[in-house]
Amino acid sequence: MTADAGFFADASLDRSRYLLATNVFETDREPREAAAHLAQEQSTAQWKRPGVDEDFRPRHGAKVVSLKVLGDLPRPSAPTPFDGPGPWRRCEAVLAHAIENFGAKIPTLLSVLLGEGAFYAPGIAAIRLTDIALPDAYAAQFPGPQFGVKGLRELLGVRDRPFFIGVVKPNIGLSPAEFAALAEEGWRGGLDAAKDDEMLPDTAWSPLADRARLCGEARKRAESATGERKLYVANITDEIGSLRPLHDNAVRGGANALLLNSIPLGLPATRYVREFAQVPIFSHFAMSAALTRGPSVGVDSSVLTLLQRLAGGDVILFPGTGARMRTTYDEVRANIDACRRPLGPIAPSLPVPGGSSRPPDVPATMAACSGVDFGLVAGRAVFNHPGGPASGARSFRQAWAAVQDDISLEEKARTSPELARSLETFRS
Amino acid sequence: MTADAGFFADASLDRSRYLLATNVFETDREPREAAAHLAQEQSTAQWKRPGVDEDFRPRHGAKVVSLKVLGDLPRPSAPTPFDGPGPWRRCEAVLAHAIENFGAKIPTLLSVLLGEGAFYAPGIAAIRLTDIALPDAYAAQFPGPQFGVKGLRELLGVRDRPFFIGVVKPNIGLSPAEFAALAEEGWRGGLDAAKDDEMLPDTAWSPLADRARLCGEARKRAESATGERKLYVANITDEIGSLRPLHDNAVRGGANALLLNSIPLGLPATRYVREFAQVPIFSHFAMSAALTRGPSVGVDSSVLTLLQRLAGGDVILFPGTGARMRTTYDEVRANIDACRRPLGPIAPSLPVPGGSSRPPDVPATMAACSGVDFGLVAGRAVFNHPGGPASGARSFRQAWAAVQDDISLEEKARTSPELARSLETFRS
Numbered sequence: 001m002t003a004d005a006g007f008f009a010d011a012s013l014d015r016s017r018y019l020l021a022t023n024v025f026e027t028d029r030e031p032r033e034a035a036a037h038l039a040q041e042q043s044t045a046q047w048k049r050p051g052v053d054e055d056f057r058p059r060h061g062a063k064v065v066s067l068k069v070l071g072d073l074p075r076p077s078a079p080t081p082f083d084g085p086g087p088w089r090r091c092e093a094v095l096a097h098a099i100e101n102f103g104a105k106i107p108t109l110l111s112v113l114l115g116e117g118a119f120y121a122p123g124i125a126a127i128r129l130t131d132i133a134l135p136d137a138y139a140a141q142f143p144g145p146q147f148g149v150k151g152l153r154e155l156l157g158v159r160d161r162p163f164f165i166g167v168v169k170p171n172i173g174l175s176p177a178e179f180a181a182l183a184e185e186g187w188r189g190g191l192d193a194a195k196d197d198e199m200l201p202d203t204a205w206s207p208l209a210d211r212a213r214l215c216g217e218a219r220k221r222a223e224s225a226t227g228e229r230k231l232y233v234a235n236i237t238d239e240i241g242s243l244r245p246l247h248d249n250a251v252r253g254g255a256n257a258l259l260l261n262s263i264p265l266g267l268p269a270t271r272y273v274r275e276f277a278q279v280p281i282f283s284h285f286a287m288s289a290a291l292t293r294g295p296s297v298g299v300d301s302s303v304l305t306l307l308q309r310l311a312g313g314d315v316i317l318f319p320g321t322g323a324r325m326r327t328t329y330d331e332v333r334a335n336i337d338a339c340r341r342p343l344g345p346i347a348p349s350l351p352v353p354g355g356s357s358r359p360p361d362v363p364a365t366m367a368a369c370s371g372v373d374f375g376l377v378a379g380r381a382v383f384n385h386p387g388g389p390a391s392g393a394r395s396f397r398q399a400w401a402a403v404q405d406d407i408s409l410e411e412k413a414r415t416s417p418e419l420a421r422s423l424e425t426f427r428s
Numbered sequence: 429m430t431a432d433a434g435f436f437a438d439a440s441l442d443r444s445r446y447l448l449a450t451n452v453f454e455t456d457r458e459p460r461e462a463a464a465h466l467a468q469e470q471s472t473a474q475w476k477r478p479g480v481d482e483d484f485r486p487r488h489g490a491k492v493v494s495l496k497v498l499g500d501l502p503r504p505s506a507p508t509p510f511d512g513p514g515p516w517r518r519c520e521a522v523l524a525h526a527i528e529n530f531g532a533k534i535p536t537l538l539s540v541l542l543g544e545g546a547f548y549a550p551g552i553a554a555i556r557l558t559d560i561a562l563p564d565a566y567a568a569q570f571p572g573p574q575f576g577v578k579g580l581r582e583l584l585g586v587r588d589r590p591f592f593i594g595v596v597k598p599n600i601g602l603s604p605a606e607f608a609a610l611a612e613e614g615w616r617g618g619l620d621a622a623k624d625d626e627m628l629p630d631t632a633w634s635p636l637a638d639r640a641r642l643c644g645e646a647r648k649r650a651e652s653a654t655g656e657r658k659l660y661v662a663n664i665t666d667e668i669g670s671l672r673p674l675h676d677n678a679v680r681g682g683a684n685a686l687l688l689n690s691i692p693l694g695l696p697a698t699r700y701v702r703e704f705a706q707v708p709i710f711s712h713f714a715m716s717a718a719l720t721r722g723p724s725v726g727v728d729s730s731v732l733t734l735l736q737r738l739a740g741g742d743v744i745l746f747p748g749t750g751a752r753m754r755t756t757y758d759e760v761r762a763n764i765d766a767c768r769r770p771l772g773p774i775a776p777s778l779p780v781p782g783g784s785s786r787p788p789d790v791p792a793t794m795a796a797c798s799g800v801d802f803g804l805v806a807g808r809a810v811f812n813h814p815g816g817p818a819s820g821a822r823s824f825r826q827a828w829a830a831v832q833d834d835i836s837l838e839e840k841a842r843t844s845p846e847l848a849r850s851l852e853t854f855r856s
Contacts, residue, residue: 046597056601110692119717169474173484240700264538266694272668289547294722
């Protein structure tokens with residue numbers, strides 16, 4: 001069987017009409033044949049009616065733009081009970097998808113790029129979407145962040161340094177008043193933002209309206225005490241019909257940022273909230289690992305980050321480095337790039353390599369992030385600091401100052417008792 | 429390090445307050461320690477404030493209900509740059525989650541079961557959610573299907589046989605009039621339902637309003653001609669703000685069922701549409717493979733099917749058996765069970781093992797499905813049948829009759845020319 005020439009691009013391809021998607025796949029077929037199958041299954045699977053002289057491939061077919069063999073494989077990474085014995089090869093194919101097939105809509109786009117056509121193409125055992133590239137005029141049809149990095153800096157008056165974000169802990173079980181008291185201590189110690197845990201939504205035992213009201217009052221006290229502006233990030237993750245009322249109530253109460261778990265909600269929900277949000281949106285990576293951590297199968301986390309940026313995430317959290325998150329520097333850098341790369345008129349989002357940062361992680365995170373346009377997010381290292389949340393927050397600012405002064409954390413700790421306690425407690 | 433006893437259930441556990449989640453994971457730790465970490469990370473990661481005499485574990489902590497070692501592993505299935513050298517074991521743990529932590533809300537539930545806590549628990553390299561069990565009173569808080577199997581049978585007057593569903597092909601490129609003409613042929617030949625491809629939403633070159641109006645007219649003609657009631661299943665997959673207008677326009681035009689790509693949309697979007705849908709919802713599996721096909725990582729497709737049932741899917745499509753879909757009978761049966769199992773007051777959904785069924789697949793699919801409460805979905809085998817869509821549809825009814833008569837497809841084909849052409853054309 002030979003590859004269907006109708007699914008390959010030639011020099012005449014009008015790039016402004018196509019989205020480019022990079023896929024890495026494993027096949028035991030001739031690579032050109034496998035890539036053509038992929039293009040066909042992701043677009044005009046059947047491209048004419050029987051007995052009618054027509055061909056939908058030129059206008060609607062996906063087209064292979066480039067193809068290379070990355071290497072041989074001893075076996076495929078995903079089960080393939082019905083495929084041949086090999087030899088197996090890993091290939092990278094860039095496909096051009098006709099934008100008019102799905103429009104500037106995230107769910108229809110995902111239905112093509114990560115749908116049935118991708119994962120059940122003949123001869124392809126495992127496949128992973130590793131990048132997408134959008135023409136500027138197409139990107140312009142998505143909302144993108146309302147505030148972005150620039151808007152966040154203006155809102156908070158924070159310049160020339162990263163943002164310090166704390167997740168209030170204990171994450172589940174505190175009353176709204178207890179929660180607000182801890183958040184206030186964190187703000188007073190130096191946090192820019194105190195946020196709800198991604199597992200703390202609006203609940204019967206901690207109604208978001210109460211939490212937002214008490215946190216709003218606490219935030220204003222902390223702002224007066226420190227002379228700095230602060231954010232309370234309210235987790236409004238909920239069913240679609242509750243998103244707008246929760247937003248309205250939370251903002252009315254005193255929340256001035258939102259947390260959305262964009263993958264459990266669906267990316268369209270983030271875009272939906274973006275339409276009426278009066279405050280910045282923090283988009284969290286919960287559940288992304290189910291799509292990204294299967295080796296050779298699924299999608300790169302940086303693609304999910306790019307989609308969250310298109311949907312309207314002002315701040316995008318993704319798995320960071322370190323012992324707990326087990327994410328490579330390359331993956332973290334790809335996520336940062338997805339927040340910052342040119343994307344038509346879409347503003348950059350603030351990248352936040354998440355997952356329990358501790359002061360000892362600060363130098364490595366800063367090196368991975370390059371520059372100061374990023375956020376550090378800490379949980380237990382602030383709220384389980386033996387000196388309390390204010391000391392925990394202070395220890396992060398001290399760690400940052402050490403990097404600025406180009407001295408080691410240990411040296412800085414000699415004159416910074418909170419950092420010294422952090423290093424003792426969280427070094428492990 | 430020993431396992432934290434606060435994260436294990438004892439006989440006093442009030443099952444009515446807990447959702448049970450079964451997880452299979454790979455660890456190089458002592459299994460009880462790994463399971464306790466998992467329970468902790470999925471609930472009260474930090475369960476007290478420093479210096480305060482309190483303990484949130486009894487009320488809010490997840491609890492290990494059962495734990496067994498399934499076997500040894502030569503290596504973990506997911507990359508673990510920071511974990512130890514092993515030995516590695518595969519374990520199955522059932523965890524009880526306090527329902528009051530997340531409520532009867534799909535996105536908050538998913539944020540716990542498939543969130544950061546699951547995939548980044550210390551010592552767990554790979555994890556897969558394989559089943560969930562809900563107390564009846566909790567299940568009752570979800571909408572479930574509005575029509576279900578019973579309602580679909582009443583709506584269509586179809587008794588004692590499966591439902592025959594065709595995906596109109598060519599899937600992308602037809603004008604609304606061409607599309608409606610093919611659907612009409614399919615209905616006249618014996619399809620119960622003609623549906624949009626999951627990659628055919630509302631587009632500029634095939635506006636759903638036009639497609640629905642023309643399909644509505646064609647459907648009524650086919651209903652008159654055959655004396656049977658028929659469904660046109662309109663794909664309204666789109667951004668959140670467009671779902672209700674698309675539903676209203678499609679139904680007004682003549683669509684009498686909806687297709688939703690529930691994973692790209694997010695399951696909350698399906699529940700949202702369920703609130704106002706006047707017609708049955710077909711929930712499609714597009715993108716589920718990105719969550720399910722990574723070996724040892726992610727979630728079983730049957731869990732996604734159960735969640736689509738809770739959200740309101742009347743008809744649930746999932747990957748079927750056969751050469752193209754590469755899904756095992758066990759997985760197909762687990763999906764069927766997720767549609768049919770007792771679930772408080774939630775009605776059964778109609779299971780549809782999807783992915784290009786052909787007449788030769790009918791006996792095996794029927795055997796896997798047991799009984800007649802299921803749907804068969806075909807694309808090319810109907811719409812690329814050499815005799816045209818009516819012949820393609822007829823060949824499916826003939827294949828079903830052969831199974832009913834307990835004769836082979838080949839024997840039936842002797843008196844059924846459309847089936848004979850199908851067997852010649854689609855056998856490979």
